Amino acid sequence: MLAIETKQLSKSFWKNNVVKQIDLQxxxxxxxxxxxxxxxxxxxxxxxLTGILPPSSGSYALLGVQGPNNAxxxxxxxxxxxxxxYGSMTALKHLxxxxxxxxxKVSQSRAMDVLQLVGLEAHANKKAGKxxxxxxxxxxxxxxxxxxxxxxxxxEPTSGLDAESVIQIHRLIQRLHQxxxxxxxxxxxxxxxxxICSRIAIMKxxxxxxxxxxxxxxxxxxxxxxxxxxxAPIAATxxxxxxxxxxxxxxxxxxxxxxxTIQVESEQKIAEIIRALGSYKIDIYRVDVDEPSLExxxxxx
Amino acid sequence: MLAxxxxxxxxxxxxxxxxxxxxxxxxxxxxxxxxxxxxxSLNIDFTSEEKQIIQTIGIxxxxxxxxxxxxxxxxxxxxxxxxxxxTIRFLVTRTSRTxxxxxxxxGISLFWFACLLASFVIISIFVHxxxxxxxxxxxxxxxxxxxxxxxxSVLIPxxxxxxxxxxxxGIAFPIFNGWLVLTTNNWVSWLKxxxxxxxxxxxxxxxxxxxxxxxxxxxxxxxxxxxxEC
Numbered sequence: 001m002l003a004i005e006t007k008q009l010s011k012s013f014w015k016n017n018v019v020k021q022i023d024l025q026x027x028x029x030x031x032x033x034x035x036x037x038x039x040x041x042x043x044x045x046x047x048x049l050t051g052i053l054p055p056s057s058g059s060y061a062l063l064g065v066q067g068p069n070n071a072x073x074x075x076x077x078x079x080x081x082x083x084x085x086y087g088s089m090t091a092l093k094h095l096x097x098x099x100x101x102x103x104x105k106v107s108q109s110r111a112m113d114v115l116q117l118v119g120l121e122a123h124a125n126k127k128a129g130k131x132x133x134x135x136x137x138x139x140x141x142x143x144x145x146x147x148x149x150x151x152x153x154x155x156e157p158t159s160g161l162d163a164e165s166v167i168q169i170h171r172l173i174q175r176l177h178q179x180x181x182x183x184x185x186x187x188x189x190x191x192x193x194x195x196i197c198s199r200i201a202i203m204k205x206x207x208x209x210x211x212x213x214x215x216x217x218x219x220x221x222x223x224x225x226x227x228x229x230x231x232a233p234i235a236a237t238x239x240x241x242x243x244x245x246x247x248x249x250x251x252x253x254x255x256x257x258x259x260x261t262i263q264v265e266s267e268q269k270i271a272e273i274i275r276a277l278g279s280y281k282i283d284i285y286r287v288d289v290d291e292p293s294l295e296x297x298x299x300x301x
Numbered sequence: 302m303l304a305x306x307x308x309x310x311x312x313x314x315x316x317x318x319x320x321x322x323x324x325x326x327x328x329x330x331x332x333x334x335x336x337x338x339x340x341x342s343l344n345i346d347f348t349s350e351e352k353q354i355i356q357t358i359g360i361x362x363x364x365x366x367x368x369x370x371x372x373x374x375x376x377x378x379x380x381x382x383x384x385x386x387x388t389i390r391f392l393v394t395r396t397s398r399t400x401x402x403x404x405x406x407x408g409i410s411l412f413w414f415a416c417l418l419a420s421f422v423i424i425s426i427f428v429h430x431x432x433x434x435x436x437x438x439x440x441x442x443x444x445x446x447x448x449x450x451x452x453x454s455v456l457i458p459x460x461x462x463x464x465x466x467x468x469x470x471g472i473a474f475p476i477f478n479g480w481l482v483l484t485t486n487n488w489v490s491w492l493k494x495x496x497x498x499x500x501x502x503x504x505x506x507x508x509x510x511x512x513x514x515x516x517x518x519x520x521x522x523x524x525x526x527x528x529x530e531c
Binding site for chain 2: 050051052053054070073076078080084085086097098100101102103105143
């Protein structure tokens, strides 16, 4: 079943098309990472799905229910970007009040459990106005999950947090994933998206350029594989025949005394090279295969 | 809706301004009997109907001439403050926009009903009589002001501007409304039908129209808020 489905979803502000006819499908139980530069339209897209902004055209469905629909809001948790909190309300009251607004009022113990998950249990009775930026961010995440929603939208959940808090939030997201929740998150931290998300969507100029798993994106963006092999010294006579053969198998060969680097078209070629070195009785110490990182893919887009 | 209403109701009691307003109402109620006795001793020719409601004249005067100032003073930023500080995003992602507006409106109206009820209870302790009609008439005014306040808070995005407007409207509204009721100028006298004082002048159930006008303001506020970006 699909957790999110958009059809030709668009948003314009006057004549400025911020989101352009997006078709996207997110399966239930997925963590979808939404990437894009500042101004790409990520937050506008999330804001349409969560009811903050009305779409200009197109349609969307959340958890199988055509939106906008208030009934489905009970099953949705949203951590909006740049959210400020109620300064005069304590962390505990925030969770109890907002869960009540959702129509799923939680007990004090449940609210405390959620505060513990985000590391705010010691500040449960402290007013949010006195919180640091990082604490506010954690409370914003807590309010998004307190009512046990099925679909969670997190807009840059870890930006501005210290390393320890980032790990804590990553663990929390993975735990929610294990519970079968669908998570739709945006982030500027490419390592985080690569590590946590099961699929990634890259947005540019209001359009989704590419969606897929990390392997699918790599396969799409990489036409050649760069292989570095560290080996035992090669005799000059062997080298005289091996080097021309390697030049035929791959491209951009760079020979050094202890290793060589070569670009090949497929993984089968790697096996072919290993077999060839074996026939010359040359020991192979290490094989490094260079795959494009998400950062390289992102920059390419 | 209930959660938003409850919070708005409780929030209305908090703060220095609220304490002052509540104190004004309760003190007025406390001295109403003495004031009514003073008026009756002045040999003014009151009708029997006027004599019946003279005990509540202080509260009626307060809500008619300072009601707008008090209601707007306390609640002018009920929506635009949340929009301005983006806390409204927590609400619109959880419940319908209609529930937010109706919840806020009910919370503010309930606060004023509670204030008026407490005042009328205090008066009734001294005069051994409880005037339900005047209570409902006063409540209709408070509800009208509450609806207008919510509408302005939706239409005007800046809390600073609604604060300024609360002072201007608080002073101008009762003066203008009073003049509308008395004027014979046909060009403007029709406006009295959308203002509350005209309906309160009647002793029958015409004050119910004021509730209807409040409902229209709330409906406009909902329509405007539905189109609003949060």
